[in-house]
Amino acid sequence: MKMRALFVTVCALCLAWSASARAQLPAETCRDGRAAMDAGDSALAAGLLEECLATSQLEPEAEVQTYAALGAAYLAEDAFEDALSAYNMAFAIADTQHAAIANPTLWRNRGIARAELGQLEAALSDLQHAAGEMPDDVLTFLNMGFVYQQMERHADAVVSYDRIVRLEPEWVGAWLNRSSALLDAGMPAAAVADARQAVELEPENGSSLNMLCWTLIQDGRADTALPLCEEAVAIEPDTGAIVHSHATALEAVGRLDEAQALYQRAHQLDPDDPQITADFERTRHP
Incomplete structure (x- = not known):
C-alpha cells in the first residue's frame, strides 16, 4: 500500500x-x-x-x-x-x-505536470534540474520521490524523502512519505520507526496511525498493529485505505469473518484501488 x-x-x-x-x-x-x-x-x-x-x-x-x-x-x-x-x-x-x-520553479512545475500525465522520465529530468538549483525546495523533492516510487526506484525515493525529513522534521508528511518508500524498499522495521515518528508528531492523525498500523502488519506484528488500526478507523471511518488496513490486521490475527466485512466496506469506499479490490475478491464469500 x-x-x-x-x-x-x-x-x-x-x-x-x-x-x-x-x-x-x-x-x-x-x-x-x-x-x-x-x-x-x-x-x-x-x-x-x-x-x-x-x-x-x-x-x-x-x-x-x-x-x-x-x-x-x-x-x-x-x-x-x-x-x-x-x-x-x-x-x-x-x-x-x-x-x-x-x-527555477518553472522546471519544478513542468516536472509536476509531466508526472501527473505519466511522463515519468521527462518529469524526473525537470525535477532533477530544479533540485540542482533549489536544493532546499521541499515541493521539488516531494514530487521527485513520488516519481521515483512510480518508477519503482525505491532506494532513490527514500533518498528524496530523506531530504525532506532533514528540511522539515516537524512536518508529518515527510515521515509518512519516507515510511512508505522504506516499505517499498523492503525495510519494514525502518518504515515502522518513521511511522512512529509521524504518530508522535500528530497522535490523532488518521493517516499517521494508519501508516503505523500498516507498517507493523508488514513487519509481522499484527497484534500490535490492531489497536492502532482501530484508532485510525475511529478517526477516519470512511477512508478506504484505513478500513482496508484494519481488515488486514484482523485477518492476520485470525479473525477472518470480521475482516471479510471490512474488506467489503473498503471496496465500497474505494473500488478503484487494486489492492483493496484484490483482497475483497480473495476473501468474499462465494
Whole structure:
C-alpha cells in the first residue's frame, strides 16, 4: 500500500513576478491576471492570462513569465495538459528569443505536470534540474520521490524523502512519505520507526496511525498493529485505505469473518484501488 502525501497549493506553484516583468505588462488583463493568482483564484487567472497573451505585445522575458504563470494557474486547476503546453511554450520562447529562465520553479512545475500525465522520465529530468538549483525546495523533492516510487526506484525515493525529513522534521508528511518508500524498499522495521515518528508528531492523525498500523502488519506484528488500526478507523471511518488496513490486521490475527466485512466496506469506499479490490475478491464469500 503506497501513500502519496502531496500537499500542493496554489501559493506553492505560483511563480514570483519580478519588478521588471511588472513594468513590461501594461495591459489591464495582465494586471488582473496577476492579481487573481495572488488572490488564489486560479480559474479566473487562467482566463485573464490567456487574454493577456492574446492581446498584449510582451517582451520575451515577460512573455516567458506570463506563460509560466498561466501554467501555474492550470496546474492549480488540475488541468495538467494545458499546464504542460503553457510551460513548453515558456521554454520555447526562452530558447528561441534568448530570454532568461529566471525562476527555477518553472522546471519544478513542468516536472509536476509531466508526472501527473505519466511522463515519468521527462518529469524526473525537470525535477532533477530544479533540485540542482533549489536544493532546499521541499515541493521539488516531494514530487521527485513520488516519481521515483512510480518508477519503482525505491532506494532513490527514500533518498528524496530523506531530504525532506532533514528540511522539515516537524512536518508529518515527510515521515509518512519516507515510511512508505522504506516499505517499498523492503525495510519494514525502518518504515515502522518513521511511522512512529509521524504518530508522535500528530497522535490523532488518521493517516499517521494508519501508516503505523500498516507498517507493523508488514513487519509481522499484527497484534500490535490492531489497536492502532482501530484508532485510525475511529478517526477516519470512511477512508478506504484505513478500513482496508484494519481488515488486514484482523485477518492476520485470525479473525477472518470480521475482516471479510471490512474488506467489503473498503471496496465500497474505494473500488478503484487494486489492492483493496484484490483482497475483497480473495476473501468474499462465494
